[in-house]
Amino acid sequence: MQTVVAKGITHxxxxxxxxxxxxxxxxTASWVSQVSFNPLMLMVSIAPGxxxxxxxKESGYFAINVLSAKQDGEARLFGFRSGRDVDKFKNIAHFxxxxxxxxxxxxxxxxxxxxxxxxxxxxxELFVGDVVAAKLLKDVNxxxxxxxxxx
Ligand SMILES: Cc1cc2nc3c(=O)[nH]c(=O)nc-3n(C[C@H](O)[C@H](O)[C@H](O)COP(=O)(O)O)c2cc1C
Numbered sequence: 280m281q282t283v284v285a286k287g288i289t290h291x292x293x294x295x296x297x298x299x300x301x302x303x304x305x306x307t308a309s310w311v312s313q314v315s316f317n318p319l320m321l322m323v324s325i326a327p328g329x330x331x332x333x334x335x336k337e338s339g340y341f342a343i344n345v346l347s348a349k350q351d352g353e354a355r356l357f358g359f360r361s362g363r364d365v366d367k368f369k370n371i372a373h374f375x376x377x378x379x380x381x382x383x384x385x386x387x388x389x390x391x392x393x394x395x396x397x398x399x400x401x402x403x404e405l406f407v408g409d410v411v412a413a414k415l416l417k418d419v420n421x422x423x424x425x426x427x428x429x430x
Pocket of ligand 1: 292304305306307308309310311324325326328329330331332354355357358359360361362363403424429
């Protein structure tokens with residue numbers, strides 16, 4: 280069943296970034312979706328063990344960085360190591376969104392969200408946020424998730 284779901288349900292690839300009192304981090308996520316039109320709300324599904332899960336609850340804000348088709352390197356950099364062990368932003372040019380969330384300069388777009396709800400969902404938690412800032416940085420194609428591209 281997992282294979283059918285992974286092949287059949289389309290996702291992009293994103294880096295979810297956070298700044299909790301100066302501690303900055305980012306993690307790759309593909310389970311991201313718009314969940315409301317008015318107000319504009321987005322959802323990211325994040326497992327409880329992730330460092331980002333803890334930092335977003337502390338910060339109350341997060342940003343969704345949309346990766347472009349050529350950024351599978353960034354997806355790997357942010358997706359296979361924890362910010363508890365390494366500084367994933369060390370060699371990554373970035374700037375701050377209006378509420379302090381780091382934005383990867385080379386990303387195609389970002390949406391900064393104010394955390395509104397956290398819902399439990401099986402072995403993940405759904406972080407739902409109001410979009411408070413958003414910008415298209417490059418009008419290019421986005422990176423699409425494919426199981427065999429990353430795992
Ligand atoms: C392509 C890709 C997609 C991923 N999607 C998710 C996701 O949607 N939710 C999640 O909790 N982890 C996802 N991960 C795993 C996290 O990015 C990974 O565990 C990361 O190291 C967590 O970093 P952190 O501990 O610094 O927060 C994904 C990883 C990859 C490579």
